[in-house]
Amino acid sequence: MTSLAVALAILAGLAGSVQVAVMGRFGSRIGVFEALSFSTAVQLAFSLLILFAVRAGIGGLPSAFKTPAWMWIGGLMGLTVVTSITFAQPRIGATATIGILIAGQILMGAVIDRFGLFGVDQIALSPARAVGIALLGIGAALSLVR
Numbered sequence: 407m408t409s410l411a412v413a414l415a416i417l418a419g420l421a422g423s424v425q426v427a428v429m430g431r432f433g434s435r436i437g438v439f440e441a442l443s444f445s446t447a448v449q450l451a452f453s454l455l456i457l458f459a460v461r462a463g464i465g466g467l468p469s470a471f472k473t474p475a476w477m478w479i480g481g482l483m484g485l486t487v488v489t490s491i492t493f494a495q496p497r498i499g500a501t502a503t504i505g506i507l508i509a510g511q512i513l514m515g516a517v518i519d520r521f522g523l524f525g526v527d528q529i530a531l532s533p534a535r536a537v538g539i540a541l542l543g544i545g546a547a548l549s550l551v552r
Contacts, residue, residue, distance in 0.1 A: 422504070422507075423500070423504055425488075425491065426491045426495050426500050426503050426504055426507075427495065427500045429441060429445065429488060429491055429492040429495065430491065430492060430494070430495025430496045430500070430503070431495075431496075432444075432445070432492070433492035433493065433495075433496070434496045438489065438492045438493050439489070441492050442485070442488055442489050442492060445488060446485070446488070487507070490507075491503055491507065494506075498550060499552075501549050502546075502549040502550045504549075505545060505546040505549035506546045506549070506550075508542065508546070509539075509542045509543050509545070509546035512538075512539055512542050513539055513543070516531055516535060516539055519531075
């Protein structure tokens, strides 16, 4: 399962980079919020198709309404990411958008790990991790230079 998780993480990274380029162009053509809405509708349609194919029905979907509302923040975060990349890519380019996005993800990941936010295991911020995060931040800032 670990190798599958790594493969899926790589796939997500590749897909995310394609998403930045495509959504930037799409948003420039039809509008940021229009592109966001259409993209979300496409995602909903495909995710429902996958759910029905894998679970032969709606599976545990109704249980979502029985979970704490803070757990629904994933949807809001997805909306934030797609809106931001759709707006940013035409203005600062795909490399800078992806670099800054990754630096932000690493920084927030370190905060989540350090404090055990959202119920994850706590992982200390070692000096090596701090240097790695700083270097990623510097790299992201440098990606703005054309």
